[in-house]
Amino acid sequence: MIGPNQLETARLESCPQRERVPAQTQSLTRKWSRGALLAGLFLVGCNRRESEQQSRVHSDVVVYSSVDDAYARPLCERFSQVTKIKVRLVLDTEETKSTGLLNRLIAEKTRPQADVFWSGDPVRAAVLQRKGISAPYLSPQARGLPAGISDPQGQFTAFSARMRVIIFNQKLLEGKKAPASIFDLIAPRFRGKACLANPLFGTTSMHAAALFQVLGQEKAKEFFQRLTENKVKMLSSNGEVRRRVVAGDFEIGLTDSDDANVALKEGAPIGFVLPDQDGMGTLLVPNAVVLIAGGPNAENAKRFIDFLLSPESEQWLAESEAAQMALRGEIAPPKFFGRPLGEIRLMKADVAPMAAQLEELAQGFLEEWVQQQMGLAAERRPSR
Amino acid sequence: MRLASLSAKVRQAIDWRLPVTAAILSAAFLPILWSVISSLKAESLPEMLGMLHGPFLGALRRSLILMTAVVAGSLAVGWPGGTLLGLVEFPGRRVLLASLAVPLFTPSFLWAIGLSSFRPFLAYRHQWWLDGFPGAFLTGVVQTFPLVVFAALLGARTLPASLLEAAQLAGGFWGFFKASSRFSLPAGLGASVLGGVLALADPGPAQIMGYHGIASEILIAFSARYDAGLAARKALLMTMVLLPVVLAVSWKVSLWSEARLLGREMRKANRRFEGILPAVTVLGFVFIYVALLSPALVGLTRPLKGAQTADALQYGLTVLKQSAGTTLRYGFTAAVVATVLGIVLSLTCGRCHPFRLTVLLFSFLVLSLPPSLHALGFAGMAAQLPKSFDWFMRGGNAVGIAFGLRLSPIPALFCLRAWSVMPESCHQVAVLHGVPAFQYLWRVALPQLAPAMAGSLLLVALVSIADVSSTLLLLPPGAGTFTSRIFGVIDNASERILSGLCVVYVLSGFILVGFFAIVEALWRRRLGGSR
Known part of the structure; x- marks a missing residue:
């Protein structure tokens, strides 16, 4: 067996001059290795501590939410202040650039981490119901909320709502008549000057499903076909619709009321209308809260749901920058809407069957329509 | 024996x-x-074969076109650029190298949003440059070319001195550059293919730019149908189609690397050049680099003006404090x-x-x-x-x-x-x-x-x-990382808040990389000279 010195000599002799590894390198390598070992032990320690914290189930509630950080976080903090229950939040957005928390909930179905899913729209909640991920809970705080929008068995409960609105660039429409209906998107005067988000995702998909329900298959398909003919541009998200209309790339765009509110708060030169007030009405997009079946902190989850459904939370959401319309008539509407919910004509769409309807549309007509918009129509097989 | x-x-x-x-x-x-x-079931194979119809193949074709274009574009900029940075010492080189890391740690969707927000600076008839394929291509190249630069740089730094000195004697700076480029090509090509593959798998920029590729098809399965199994099968199918391409490139790069890079003299060549030519080439690369990055950066920072800028930056710093650890x-x-x-x-x-x-x-x-x-x-x-x-x-x-x-x-x-x-x-x-x-x-x-x-x-x-x-x-x-916090607000936060977050993110990342660059420089100095 050779000793370390012989090894060093053999190694140095074998290598050309510049290949030699300086002694300092070895010393540094040893130091770095020790450092890495210590860091590794620290990380394992951190991980174990975090895991232990996670197992302290009684003081926590885990909330997955697709509602924006700016609105979800403050409300969760209020809940923690009131109840001393810590909310551990995981957030997603309605933007179409990620796989989304809903898929995470589906993947975790066997042993969920989440206790509550707070959805920005009721369709995603209905999807969870269809997949057997939600559990029924009829909150005592739901009294006063309209019954027709929520699931009667309590698989999801709807509260404060946004609306689908048409925004328009005031500079570009100066002196011209503002749009009043979603059918203005297919009017010749807006040819190539209107935009909407991808109808396979987010609230636009809910709007599409609602149109199929209210107008019927044939008229809805014709509407979408005419959108294409009128060169209505499909963008990636409602946020992008807002950005492009504000920038003046398009005169009008179909988006959500909170997007319009953000643009107005920033002083953007836009206006908005609640579409079809003389016709089929405006689509209401309420939040929905779901109790997750088999979640680790069921009692805390129910308390969180009670808190979200309370009149105080609705009031807070109405007064905050979210500018969400309370579903309880006695709560004052946000200034943004300018009138109470009772005075707004709403689309008569039934939320419960929308999830199934949307699934069917997503692998049928809407998928084809999106592909057509993306210029893939020529590549489509002859018939389906 | x-x-x-x-x-x-x-x-x-x-x-x-x-x-x-x-x-x-x-x-x-x-x-x-x-x-x-x-996700596999008994009927999966026929179903997968059934997917191989027009739109799927069309999306795959578009993705392959995008990947090829990103590979070519990033190689065209990154390979000579990286070789140059590996050969020539000049003031500010380390700062430039640190800044090249910015696209690597910035999420691709931010580059796409930045490019998209650059539209108001262009006349409407020129905005097609940022739509569809050109937009997705630009985003892909911005994210990939730094990877190619670093790979080519590493390739060029390990060149045998005798070879380079001979090339320098025979052909001056150009001879030296050409000889180095041949050696840094395998590393650069490997990195560009890697970047192209990552661009192909990333649905974000394509969605924003409106370029419907295979990643968008998989995203639809995930986010519109909530069918991870379908997404998995589509991804598997994509992989099977890509396999021959990947296999061929891997084989070639592997052989090339071995032929070019195995055991040889490790003495380093002199990297100090006099004259105007090296300076002009370095300036040329810096110009291309700035031209590639600046539209997205300008687009992202455009809303930061007026009295609320400080508030937006303050918000960014608060998020940084909460999520940096x-x-x-x-x-x-x-x-x-x-x-x-x-x-x-x-x-x-x-x-x-x-x-x-x-x-x-x-x-x-x-x-x-x-x-x-x-x-x-x-x-x-x-x-x-x-x-x-x-x-x-x-x-x-x-x-x-x-x-x-x-x-x-x-x-x-x-x-x-x-x-x-x-x-x-x-x-x-x-x-x-x-x-x-x-x-x-x-x-x-x-x-x-x-x-x-x-x-x-x-x-x-x-x-x-x-x-x-x-x-x-x-x-x-x-828990929350900085990027997930940015993602959490992109839909509804004001443009100013988003810009504030992006500026804080990019600057803090740059400072972090700069810190590593300084530590690395000190380490090298301690070891006695540059490698």
Whole structure:
């Protein structure tokens, strides 16, 4: 067996001059290795501590939410202040650039981490119901909320709502008549000057499903076909619709009321209308809260749901920058809407069957329509 | 006698190499495999074949076109640029190198949003430059070319001095540059293919720009149909179609690397040049670099004007304070896990060509599959395992571990290359003298691999910090990284808030990379001269 010195000599002799590894390198390598070992032990320690914290189930509630950080976080903090229950939040957005928390909930179905899913729209909640991920809970705080929008068995409960609105660039429409209906998107005067988000995702998909329900298959398909003919541009998200209309790339765009509110708060030169007030009405997009079946902190989850459904939370959401319309008539509407919910004509769409309807549309007509918009129509097989 | 001893060593090596290599590759591939297997049913094969119709093939064709264009574009900018930066010393070189890391740690969707927000600076008739294919291509190139620059730079830095000096004597600066470029091409090409594959698997920019590729098809399966199984099958189909392309490129790069880079003189050439030509070429590269990056950066920072700018930046700093620890921790864990696995892989492969090729192939495969598929597989496995595994599968380091597994091919590629440029004589001498393997690794091999290890640590940390889709699927409840916080507000926060967050993110990342660059420079100085 050779000793370390012989090894060093053999190694140095074998290598050309510049290949030699300086002694300092070895010393540094040893130091770095020790450092890495210590860091590794620290990380394992951190991980174990975090895991232990996670197992302290009684003081926590885990909330997955697709509602924006700016609105979800403050409300969760209020809940923690009131109840001393810590909310551990995981957030997603309605933007179409990620796989989304809903898929995470589906993947975790066997042993969920989440206790509550707070959805920005009721369709995603209905999807969870269809997949057997939600559990029924009829909150005592739901009294006063309209019954027709929520699931009667309590698989999801709807509260404060946004609306689908048409925004328009005031500079570009100066002196011209503002749009009043979603059918203005297919009017010749807006040819190539209107935009909407991808109808396979987010609230636009809910709007599409609602149109199929209210107008019927044939008229809805014709509407979408005419959108294409009128060169209505499909963008990636409602946020992008807002950005492009504000920038003046398009005169009008179909988006959500909170997007319009953000643009107005920033002083953007836009206006908005609640579409079809003389016709089929405006689509209401309420939040929905779901109790997750088999979640680790069921009692805390129910308390969180009670808190979200309370009149105080609705009031807070109405007064905050979210500018969400309370579903309880006695709560004052946000200034943004300018009138109470009772005075707004709403689309008569039934939320419960929308999830199934949307699934069917997503692998049928809407998928084809999106592909057509993306210029893939020529590549489509002859018939389906 | 000696030959017999060597042969025994080789046989012994193959005995342990195979299971170790297989174990690591399986670990990296397992979450994806989980997703795929759990989605496969009896009718899956006919269904998969049924998918091979017009739109799917059209999307695949578009993705391949985008990938090819990104590979070509990033190579065209990055290869000469990286070679140049590897050859010429000039004031501000380290700052430029640090700034090149910015696109690597910035999420791709931010570049796409930045480019999209640049539209108001263009007349409407010119805005098509930022739509569809051109927009997706620009975003892909912006994200990929720094990778090519770094790879080409590393290639150029290890050139034999005698060769370069001869080229310099014969052809001056151009001769020197051309000779270096030939050597840095394999590394640059490998990096550009890697970047092209990552661009192909990333749905974000394509969605924003309106370019419907295969990643969008997979995203629709995920986010419009909530069918992870369908997404897995589509991804599998995409991989099967891509396999011949990836195999061919891996084979070529592997052969090329070995032919060009194996055992040779390691003395460094003189890198100080006089005259106007080197200065002009460096300035030319800087100009292209600024031209590529500035539209997106200008687009992102455009809303920052007026009295509320300070508030927006303040908000960004608050988010930084809240999320910096978690972000760095996940990045660090991912980097350590990936680098350890990568080193072990490179050591098991050594100079054995079939092993190297297998690792290259698996590396491209793992990286070409959508990150979400890997993350969902990881989350699905965690849900199936007993609660006692939660500290590992669902704890704070789960994000880092999952990233480390998925990105382990990157350090493996780096270390394979570093291993191949180590003189074989060192290894032979150690074998002849009966030096224990561990001692040889510890005292000879690891110090030689150190630069590759450091590079891959940094790269994996940056890439994992920039990822959002996997992070969202694995993040422990209550935790938040900086990028996930940005993602949480992009839909409804004001443009100013988003800009404030982006500026703080990019600046803090730049400062962090700059800090590493300074530490690295001091380390080199301590070792006595530049390598």
